[in-house]
Every structure is written in C-alpha cells, then in structure tokens.
Amino acid sequence: MPDIAAVKAALAGQRIETPSWGYGNSGTRFKVFAQAGVPRTAREKLDDAAKVHEFTGIAPKVSLHIPWDTVDDYAALAAHAARRGLELGAINSNTFQDDAYKLGSVCHPDPRVRRKAVRHLLECVDVMDETGSKDLKLWLADGTNYPGQDDIVARQDRLAESLAAVYERLGDDQRLLLEYKFFEPAFYTTDVPDWGTSYLQCVKLGERAQVVVDTGHHAPGTNIEFIVALLLREGKLGGFDFNSRFYADDDLMVGSADPFQLFRILHEVAQNGGFAPETNVAFMLDQCHNIEAKIPAVIRSVMNVQEATAKALLVDREALAAAQRTGDVLAANAVLMDAYNTDVRPLLAEWREERGLAPDPVAAYAASGWQQRIEAERVGGEQAGWGA
Numbered sequence: 076m077p078d079i080a081a082v083k084a085a086l087a088g089q090r091i092e093t094p095s096w097g098y099g100n101s102g103t104r105f106k107v108f109a110q111a112g113v114p115r116t117a118r119e120k121l122d123d124a125a126k127v128h129e130f131t132g133i134a135p136k137v138s139l140h141i142p143w144d145t146v147d148d149y150a151a152l153a154a155h156a157a158r159r160g161l162e163l164g165a166i167n168s169n170t171f172q173d174d175a176y177k178l179g180s181v182c183h184p185d186p187r188v189r190r191k192a193v194r195h196l197l198e199c200v201d202v203m204d205e206t207g208s209k210d211l212k213l214w215l216a217d218g219t220n221y222p223g224q225d226d227i228v229a230r231q232d233r234l235a236e237s238l239a240a241v242y243e244r245l246g247d248d249q250r251l252l253l254e255y256k257f258f259e260p261a262f263y264t265t266d267v268p269d270w271g272t273s274y275l276q277c278v279k280l281g282e283r284a285q286v287v288v289d290t291g292h293h294a295p296g297t298n299i300e301f302i303v304a305l306l307l308r309e310g311k312l313g314g315f316d317f318n319s320r321f322y323a324d325d326d327l328m329v330g331s332a333d334p335f336q337l338f339r340i341l342h343e344v345a346q347n348g349g350f351a352p353e354t355n356v357a358f359m360l361d362q363c364h365n366i367e368a369k370i371p372a373v374i375r376s377v378m379n380v381q382e383a384t385a386k387a388l389l390v391d392r393e394a395l396a397a398a399q400r401t402g403d404v405l406a407a408n409a410v411l412m413d414a415y416n417t418d419v420r421p422l423l424a425e426w427r428e429e430r431g432l433a434p435d436p437v438a439a440y441a442a443s444g445w446q447q448r449i450e451a452e453r454v455g456g457e458q459a460g461w462g463a
C-alpha cells in the first residue's frame with residue numbers, strides 16, 4: 076500500500092514556476108484576442124502570479140522574459156515579488172524578435188550579429204545578478220528555411236562559441252539551461268532541434284549547462300519520458316517547460332491534451348530522483364492562454380502537474396521492480412496503471428485543507444473577486460501581441 080503521508084510530504088516540497096508571459100495577452104500569427112484586466116507591467120504580472128501561489132500554495136517562482144519584462148530597477152522588482160511571497164525565477168532571453176536575427180542570432184553567418192546576440196545574453200546574466208535568479212533559459216529560434224542556405228556544421232561551431240562566451244560569464248551558482256525545439260520558426264533546420272543537440276552543446280560547456288525539455292517541442296509520437304529518463308541518468312535535466320500540444324508547439328495548458336503522457340513523464344522523474352531538491356530540476360510552465368482566462372488557466376495547469384505528480388508518487392515501486400525482475404509484463408503495467416487510474420483529487424483537496432488552502436483553487440480564485448478587480452482597475456491593458 077502507498078505511504079500517503081510520504082506522498083503528501085513530497086507534494087509539499089514541489090514548486091511549479093509560472094511564466095510572466097502566461098498572464099499577458101497572447102495569440103497566434105492570425106490574431107491576439109486581448110482580454111480585460113491583463114497586466115500592463117511586470118509588477119502587475121507578479122500580482123497575478125501571486126494569486127496563483129495564494130490558491131495553490133506551490134507556485135512561488137515566476138520566470139521573466141527579457142525584454143518583455145524589462146524594468147529600470149530589477150532589485151525593486153524582486154522586492155515587489157518578495158512582498159507578495161514570490162521570488163523571480165529563470166530569466167528567458169529573446170534572440171528571435173529583432174530584425175537583425177532574420178538569418179539567426181548566435182548562429183548567424185555575420186559575426187557582428189552573433190556579437191549582438193551574445194551581448195543580449197550577457198545582459199540577461201546581468202539581470203540575473205540583480206534579481207538573484209539562478210537560471211538563464213535559452214530558447215534559440217536559429218535555423219534555416221532552405222537546403223543550402225547555410226553550413227549546418229559551421230552553425231554548430233558558431234553556436235558553441237557563442238554559448239561558451241555566455242557560460243564563462245555565469246556565476247558559480249548560476250546555470251545555463253538550453254531548450255530545444257524540433258521546428259519553428261525555421262522550417263528546414265533548427266540549430267538546437269532535439270535533446271541530443273542540446274545535450275552535446277551542454278556537455279561541451281560544463282556541469283552547469285543543462286537541457287530544458289519543453290513538452291510541446293517534439294515530433295508527434297515522441298517518447299518524451301524516455302528523453303527525461305536519459306537526461307536524469309546523465310545529470311543533464313535542467314528542467315521542463317510544461318505545456319500541451321495537439322499538433323505543434325501549441326502552448327496549451329499542461330496535461331490538457333495528454334494527461335497520461337504527463338503522468339509517464341513525472342513517473343520517470345520520481346523513479347530517477349528528479350524530485351530531490353539536490354537535482355535542482357526546474358518545473359516551469361511555458362504556456363500562452365490565447366482564448367481562456369489567464370489566471371485560472373495557470374491555476375489549472377499547476378493543479379494538473381500536481382495531480383500527475385501525486386499519481387506518480389503513488390506508484391508501488393517495490394511491486395513494480397518485482398514484476399519487472401520476473402518479467403511479468405502485465406503485472407508491471409498494472410502497477411503503473413493502478414497509480415494512473417487513481418483519482419487523487421480527494422487526496423489533494425485534503426492536502427490543501429491541511430495547509431489552510433481552499434480544496435478547489437479554481438473555485439477559490441473565482442470567489443476571490445480578483446478578476447473583477449483587475450478588470451475594473453486595469454483599463455488599457457497590454458494591447459500588443461505576445462509578450463511585447
């Protein structure tokens with residue numbers, strides 16, 4: 076039988092990092108449906124994130140994005156976060172929205188463009204020094220659209236040289252987290268397309284360079300939990316960008332498309348020590364809520380990760396190992412399915428009430444009046460598109 080007290084204790088140690096851009100207006104290349112009450116400043120994004128943490132109890136960290144969250148005084152922003160029970164998390168760079176980056180940024184054939192991109196990444200590390208952030212998260216949109224456009228290997232060499240300059244700047248307690256994506260916005264090659272490329276580049280950089288697995292960044296049918304297990308085995312899983320996809324990088328609420336896949340991923344995390352604080356795996360959301368209400372969507376997403384985690388922690392590992400040793404396929408699969416098919420919502424409601432939280436965070440947020448307040452107060456919210 077599972078040790079429910081141990082499961083509850085493990086859940087108490089979980090921390091989900093929410094993305095500042097998940098609170099603002101976002102959309103597709105076809106349309107941004109602006110929503111009333113969205114934040115107009117980085118501080119207001121933190122005010123909304125504080126509501127997610129208030130009702131879930133496990134979301135005290137907020138990822139920032141530079142330049143979308145650029146402010147004059149990052150120490151003051153960190154103080155604003157602290158007053159709301161939050162801390163600033165990963166700093167996300169942006170080498171994909173400047174005209175200079177049409178042919179790439181750190182992989183660009185022109186060294187002047189590469190230097191510009193590296194300067195931006197170094198500026199992100201300066202921000203980390205001011206916010207106290209420990210993680211620099213790099214997603215590079217670099218790639219090519221046509222065969223022959225550029226030299227694939229030369230681009231890897233440029234990538235390695237650019238990353239090395241940034242890695243050298245990091246403090247001893249700071250990490251470089253390199254995210255991969257199999258396509259988009261480039262259509263023929265992406266310079267960091269898969270876990271292997273990220274892993275190779277991170278190994279060359281050093282032990283504080285690790286891979287970020289964005290769950291929406293794989294070709295259909297990819298066994299993501301296999302990648303997670305391998306990276307944990309090598310000590311190279313820096314963290315997740317959790318979201319859901321049906322077709323491409325849809326950035327939907329994590330767990331909404333394939334909750335079984337999310338469970339299998341978190342089972343491998345549990346099985347391979349990924350929840351231990353010393354492995355320092357960052358459980359980050361990376362989502363855009365184009366048509367759904369933003370704060371409730373982030374709350375639901377945090378709950379989805381928490382539910383999948385609870386199920387993964389319920390796996391009877393002794394029975395699983397025993398069945399695996401004897402090659403009892405059906406018994407081993409049944410152990411995993413028993414945990415996955417467990418309705419953990421009563422357990423989580425109890426866990427929340429034991430901590431003075433409402434049993435249903437979504438309902439508690441709806442009753443809080445915060446949404447009505449920000450829609451009344453934040454007139455003239457962010458009109459621009461994604462994150463701008």
Ligand code: AOS
Pocket residue numbers: 096140167168214254256289316324361
């Ligand atoms: C882009 O598709 C990647 O998922 C990025 O991680 C993310 O959207 C970006 O970090 C936001 O800045």
Ligand code: ZN
Pocket residue numbers: 214254289316361
């Ligand atoms: Zn991502």
Ligand code: ZN
Pocket residue numbers: 289291292324326361
């Ligand atoms: Zn993405």
